[in-house]
Amino acid sequence: MxxxxxxxxxxxxxxxxxxxxxxxxxxxLGDLPMEVADLEDEIAGLQTRFDNINSDIEQCNSDIATKKNSIQDFQKLIEKYESQLENIKNNREFEALEKEKEIAGLEIMAAEKAIRDTTKQKEMKQELIDATQEKMDVKGKDLEFKKNELIEIEKESAEEKVKLEKDRDKALTKVxxxxxxxxxxxxxxxxxxxxxxxxxxxxxxxxxxxxxxxxxxxxxxxxxxxxxxxxxxxxxxxxxxxxxxxxxxxxxxxxxxxxxxxxx
Ligand SMILES: [Zn+2]
Structure with a gap:
């Protein structure tokens, strides 16, 4: 020996x-720190998705507003044509104004259809955003729970760990x-x-x-x-x-x- x-x-x-x-x-401590980090990433991803859908919805709203404005413009135009129709001088003028009126009417119909389509799109986006929000809420609760647990465990063990690490370093210098x-x-x-x-x-x-x-x-x-x-x-x-x-x-x-x- x-x-x-x-x-x-x-x-x-x-x-x-x-x-x-x-x-x-x-x-x-286990995988808790990693689980917390994963959840944070996941929530950040959902937030990006949420923001993207939200800006899509804003785009829909602005498209709808534009179409509504153009409908008003065409309605004013039709009113103008109608007052002009009261003072027409000949048949040719009548036909030309009627034609313009018809075109404006068609424009209004197209705009109304566009509004219906965009509204439908907006509703779909809204459902998507609600589902994303729900997911974010669930993950957020999970994250909060795990974070608190992690803080608790870390708090309990931190002091002990620091002491042990000091002891270990000291013991290692003897080797x-x-x-x-x-x-x-x-x-x-x-x-x-x-x-x-x-x-x-x-x-x-x-x-x-x-x-x-x-x-x-x-x-x-x-x-x-x-x-x-x-x-x-x-x-x-x-x-x-x-x-x-x-x-x-x-x-x-x-x-x-x-x-x-x-x-x-
Ligand atoms: Zn061995």
């Missing part, structure tokens, strides 16, 4: 233990620089943030691959730092962890957080 190896392993395990606690807090770098590199590459794994029922506590007997006794011998052949995590035995190898905790897996309120 190499005393310096034993203490190096203990230093590494100390860092790992704190990182595991930090990881547990992060798991408690030999080369090992500290290896530790960080291994941890970053692992999905469960575990770089130092205890032996659990004869297997690596990080990837659960079986450890060959010779390697197991090498881990226990503390002659050198031994890693898992399958995953590359640094292996430690119960004299380092203080945990019974049968009951060593499984590394936590990331699970999706269940929320009380769900929306479709």
């Amino acid at each position: 190499d005393v310096s190896v034993t203490s190096k392993l203990k230093e590494l395990w100390a860092v790992q233990s704190i990182d595991t606690k930090i990881n547990e807090i992060n798991i408690l 030999e620089e080369r090992l500290a770098r290896a530790y960080t590199r291994i941890r970053m590459s692992m999905v469960n943030d575990v770089a130092v794994a205890p032996i659990v029922r004869g297997a690596c506590g990080g990837c659960f691959s079986n450890i060959p007997p010779q390697r197991k006794s090498d881990v226990r011998a503390h002659f050198q730092i031994i890693d898992c052949e399958s995953c590359g995590r640094i292996l430690v035995d119960k004299t380092i962890t203080g945990l019974e190898e049968e009951e060593a905790p499984k590394p936590v897996k990331k699970t999706r957080r269940k929320l009380k309120l769900t929306t479709k």
Whole structure:
């Protein structure tokens, strides 16, 4: 047994233990921050849609107003023709004025049809905007709920996390620089943030691959730092962890957080 190896392993395990606690807090937060960000994006998208439909509706309104004005203009024109018809001098003049009157009448009919069509379009847009508004309201409520939950959980855990992170940094400075770098590199590459794994029922506590007997006794011998052949995590035995190898905790897996309120 190499005393310096034993203490190096203990230093590494100390860092790992704190990182595991930090990881547990992060798991408690779960996907909530991402869900909040996704909802914010979704609502922003709906808002853009809402604004676009709204400007379409405004366009419809202005088109309708223009057509109404032109109807009034043509009506005035018809009135003018009618008063002119009272003072006509000959048949040709009569026919010409009647023709003008007819054209103005047709213009009014076309404008009225355009107003009906635009009004129908506007109604469809209105339905669309109402549905968008409803969706925005639902998502907005969901967002508010999740945001509050996130704030609550963050508030509860922030202090603890800050303290743990300080402890971890302090513990990491005790680790030999080369090992500290290896530790960080291994941890970053692992999905469960575990770089130092205890032996659990004869297997690596990080990837659960079986450890060959010779390697197991090498881990226990503390002659050198031994890693898992399958995953590359640094292996430690119960004299380092203080945990019974049968009951060593499984590394936590990331699970999706269940929320009380769900929306479709
Ligand atoms: Zn492993």
